[in-house]
Amino acid sequence: MNILENISLKAYNTFGIDVKAKSFVEITSLLQLQKALQLSAYPERFVISGGSNMLLTKDIDALVMYINLKGISIVEEDENSIIIKVMAGENWHELVLWCLERGYGGLENLSLIPGNTGTAPIQNIGAYGVEIKDVFVACEAMDVESLELIEFSKEDCKFGYRDSIFKKEVKGKYIITSVALKLTKRDHKLLTFYGAIESQLQRKEIVYPTITDISDAVIVIRKSKLPDPKELGNSGSFFKNPIISKKTFKVFQKKNPEAPFYELEDGNYKIPAGWLIEQCGFKGERIGDAGVHEKQALVLVNYGGATGKEIWELALKIQSEVRNTFQIEISPEVNVIK
Ligand code: EPU
Numbered sequence: 001m002n003i004l005e006n007i008s009l010k011a012y013n014t015f016g017i018d019v020k021a022k023s024f025v026e027i028t029s030l031l032q033l034q035k036a037l038q039l040s041a042y043p044e045r046f047v048i049s050g051g052s053n054m055l056l057t058k059d060i061d062a063l064v065m066y067i068n069l070k071g072i073s074i075v076e077e078d079e080n081s082i083i084i085k086v087m088a089g090e091n092w093h094e095l096v097l098w099c100l101e102r103g104y105g106g107l108e109n110l111s112l113i114p115g116n117t118g119t120a121p122i123q124n125i126g127a128y129g130v131e132i133k134d135v136f137v138a139c140e141a142m143d144v145e146s147l148e149l150i151e152f153s154k155e156d157c158k159f160g161y162r163d164s165i166f167k168k169e170v171k172g173k174y175i176i177t178s179v180a181l182k183l184t185k186r187d188h189k190l191l192t193f194y195g196a197i198e199s200q201l202q203r204k205e206i207v208y209p210t211i212t213d214i215s216d217a218v219i220v221i222r223k224s225k226l227p228d229p230k231e232l233g234n235s236g237s238f239f240k241n242p243i244i245s246k247k248t249f250k251v252f253q254k255k256n257p258e259a260p261f262y263e264l265e266d267g268n269y270k271i272p273a274g275w276l277i278e279q280c281g282f283k284g285e286r287i288g289d290a291g292v293h294e295k296q297a298l299v300l301v302n303y304g305g306a307t308g309k310e311i312w313e314l315a316l317k318i319q320s321e322v323r324n325t326f327q328i329e330i331s332p333e334v335n336v337i338k
Pocket of ligand 1: 126127128129195225226235236237238239240241260272273274275276278283295296297298333
């Protein structure tokens with residue numbers, strides 16, 4: 001096993017934060033993963049894969065395990081649907097394209113989300129009315145203590161809005177190694193009502209969209225609002241959209257009749273944090289190399305040399321301003337490593 005010492009993690013996190021890993025190992029097989037978990041000289045471990053949902057604010061004084069397990073295989077299929085098993089290190093958007101090329105539907109609304117497949121269930125990635133839970137069958141994860149591979153069914157994962165059991169009860173206890181997804185081969189369930197998809201399709205004069213048309217529309221919309229991490233370091237939405245009770249919402253709406261909102265099935269309301277942040281005047285704000293994206297206030301960006309601490313300080317400032325202005329608490333969606 002090739003263990004490197006004192007390695008910069010800049011290329012391994014989409015924020016592009018330049019912190020160091022005390023030790024670093026790339027994992028390309030399950031056997032390697034088991035071996036790395038047994039290294040007694042490295043009792044402290046830190047798992048990284050796509051690095052698209054974390055803000056690193058300090059050097060990592062541990063063995064960084066870079067999960068780069070590859071492979072896609074077919075578990076079962078009939079004329080209507082297919083179940084595929086995707087190894088954790090497969091890039092998410094490349095997987096979406098792989099499915100589109102073969103005519104498998106279900107992931108098109110989730111086009112262009114940065115990161116890898118193995119970490120997607122942890123925060124139940126979602127966009128344009130679809131979440132990974134909608135196509136999720138199960139995942140396999142290695143128990144970091146017993147080194148056994150355990151299967152988690154969809155129910156086991158307890159998916160919620162940007163949430164799962166892997167963020168709560170079993171946090172840090174398992175490393176997801178593969179994910180099984182069920183996709184459609186015909187009669188695709190096309191979801192076009194959300195956001196700007198419909199108007200983008202109209203602009204292209206598409207009346208009967210294919211799954212590829214939807215993916216193309218999502219890509220255009222995302223590119224118009226969200227910065228490409230390769231060009232401008234970021235981690236997508238930095239905060240979650242806050243969910244408030246009906247009672248709190250009524251008070252909020254009275255004061256802010258123009259605010260966008262979504263009514264949820266359980267009677268609560270979701271308010272776009274991007275709107276709240278923009279109202280507080282932060283859109284396009286820049287302090288040193290830490291900034292708020294000029295087209296989407298929910299996205300914090302690194303103009304190049306920002307430290308994780310500087311971005312976190314900006315996030316805290318935003319959080320407190322939103323609290324003071326709207327009496328609403330917004331909490332980070334990204335995993336802040338403090
Ligand atoms: N808005 C503003 N100002 C802004 C940003 C947004 O007023 O600077 C308003 C918009 O006008 C719109 C509303 O807020 O009325 C919602 O904005 P948008 O459609 O851009 O979506 P979002 O709620 O900000 C969520 C997800 C995104 C996902 C999009 C599309 C979260 C935390 N974020 O963003 O997911 O792509 O919906 O489905 O739920 C991510 O998780 O990293 C991510 C990018």
